[in-house]
Amino acid sequence: MSFEPKIVAFLCNWCSYSGADLAGTSRLKSAPNVRPIRVMCSGRVEPAFVLKAFEAGADGVLVLGCRPGVCHYSEGNYKAIRRIALLKNLLSQLGIEGGRLRLEWVSASEAGRFVSVANEMTEQVRKLGPFPRRNGGSNG
Amino acid sequence: MAKLKVALYWAASCGGCEIAQLQIGDKLLKLVEAADIVFWPVAIDVKYKDVEAMPDKSIDACLFNGAIRNSEQEHMAKMLREKAKIMIAYGSCAYEGCIPGLANLFNRQMIFDRAYIETESTDNKEKIFPQTSYKVPEGELVLPEFYDTVKSLRQTVDVDYVIPGCPPEEKTTWLALEALIEGKLPPKGTVITHNSRAVCDDCPRKRDVKKIKKVYRNYEIIPDPEICLLEQGLLCQGISTRGGCGAPCPQANMPCTGCYGPVAGVIDQGAHFLSALASVIDSNDPEEIKRIIDDIPDPAGSFYRYSLPDSLLRGARIK
Numbered sequence: 232m233s234f235e236p237k238i239v240a241f242l243c244n245w246c247s248y249s250g251a252d253l254a255g256t257s258r259l260k261s262a263p264n265v266r267p268i269r270v271m272c273s274g275r276v277e278p279a280f281v282l283k284a285f286e287a288g289a290d291g292v293l294v295l296g297c298r299p300g301v302c303h304y305s306e307g308n309y310k311a312i313r314r315i316a317l318l319k320n321l322l323s324q325l326g327i328e329g330g331r332l333r334l335e336w337v338s339a340s341e342a343g344r345f346v347s348v349a350n351e352m353t354e355q356v357r358k359l360g361p362f363p364r365r366n367g368g369s370n371g
Numbered sequence: 372m373a374k375l376k377v378a379l380y381w382a383a384s385c386g387g388c389e390i391a392q393l394q395i396g397d398k399l400l401k402l403v404e405a406a407d408i409v410f411w412p413v414a415i416d417v418k419y420k421d422v423e424a425m426p427d428k429s430i431d432a433c434l435f436n437g438a439i440r441n442s443e444q445e446h447m448a449k450m451l452r453e454k455a456k457i458m459i460a461y462g463s464c465a466y467e468g469c470i471p472g473l474a475n476l477f478n479r480q481m482i483f484d485r486a487y488i489e490t491e492s493t494d495n496k497e498k499i500f501p502q503t504s505y506k507v508p509e510g511e512l513v514l515p516e517f518y519d520t521v522k523s524l525r526q527t528v529d530v531d532y533v534i535p536g537c538p539p540e541e542k543t544t545w546l547a548l549e550a551l552i553e554g555k556l557p558p559k560g561t562v563i564t565h566n567s568r569a570v571c572d573d574c575p576r577k578r579d580v581k582k583i584k585k586v587y588r589n590y591e592i593i594p595d596p597e598i599c600l601l602e603q604g605l606l607c608q609g610i611s612t613r614g615g616c617g618a619p620c621p622q623a624n625m626p627c628t629g630c631y632g633p634v635a636g637v638i639d640q641g642a643h644f645l646s647a648l649a650s651v652i653d654s655n656d657p658e659e660i661k662r663i664i665d666d667i668p669d670p671a672g673s674f675y676r677y678s679l680p681d682s683l684l685r686g687a688r689i690k
């Protein structure tokens with residue numbers, strides 16, 4: 232059976248979730264691999280949420296927020312930029328490909344952009360393959 | 372009242388926990404007044420077979436320090452769990468994996484290659500590695516199996532209490548021992564400290580606005596002795612670390628490295644510190660942000676210095 236990646240997507244309530252919702256009501260088709268989780272802000276996404284998603288079986292994680300300058304809480308998305316950048320440095324040291332984690336901006340009107348980001352991410356992670364497990368050794 | 376029976380054991384550790392246990396000083400006399408020490412490899416001559424012969428649950432409490440990185444340590448952890456009514460993870464290695472747990476950035480083969488071939492002082496042309504069994508004319512010699520992944524004690528057996536620290540402070544050790552002697556132990560699962568809030572709660576430094584433009588390594592600056600170290604750009608992990616130690620490191624002008632483990636309610640100490648640190652970086656420009664964070668040469672080793680095996684990802688993925 233071919234590999235179908237599981238993508239967990241954290242969508243900010245004000246822009247990206249509305250954008251994804253609009254994609255749905257506009258009857259646009261997007262990859263079903265993406266599992267959206269609504270959060271109030273991309274700045275609400277703690278790095279531990281991302282790690283927990285990987286640990287629980289996600290092959291990739293998307294964090295979607297409002298475009299810079301228009302965050303509902305002024306600068307939550309700037310916090311997200313800093314956190315995701317530092318988290319990517321950490322993940323690369325742990326041997327986890329940067330392509331498994333992506334931060335993108337999707338506004339409430341950008342239904343088409345949500346679809347293209349979801350589809351691109353799915354294809355990118357499909358190429359990377361399943362999230363690597365740590366070699367068990369005899370003690371698992 | 373009958374005397375308590377207490378066992379102390381070490382697994383993958385440095386010996387610092389034994390020093391910390393002795394550091395309680397004359398309180399040690401109070402301990403031996405209330406308890407018989409039935410097993411303590413560093414100090415008394417009791418063999419593994421003697422422990423094996425003890426009935427199940429005949430030991431009241433076992434203070435176990437060290438992580439689990441080979442089959443002997445796993446065997447002893449499981450045996451002592453059977454023999455002891457209360458299993459206490461003593462120190463950061465048993466709690467979260469600690470420094471030995473940084474081996475999870477690698478795997479067994481990489482560690483063996485480094486230790487038995489690549490180290491500058493090693494001469495091993497035949498590439499001989501440790502074997503779990505080896506036949507000699509006199510019979511068979513055996514060694515414990517070295518595991519690919521280091522685990523904490525908590526990931527190996529059921530643990531009743533944790534005494535955190537690398538090593539635990541004298542007052543933390545005594546807080547737990549006194550509770551044990553007086554039969555006033557807290558609910559199962561408690562991490563025993565004087566303060567379950569952050570180290571900052573114990574720290575006397577002045578805190579103002581946390582905004583940093585540059586991250587410094589310890590040798591690069593002599594920090595101001597009064598002001599919060601994180602505000603000065605040092606990776607002080609007090610904000611994500613459980614207190615109760617009394618913040619001795621920041622008071623000696625050194626940043627907290629996180630040895631008491633995460634504050635209550637946090638499951639991944641490194642991610643928690645990463646989150647806090649990213650929040651205080653004073654820039655909204657992606658390129659400047661990258662410059663600032665690229666000054667941190669070893670994020671995994673810095674954020675997970677004591678907790679890599681206990682973290683959500685457990686360690687690095689090796690191709």
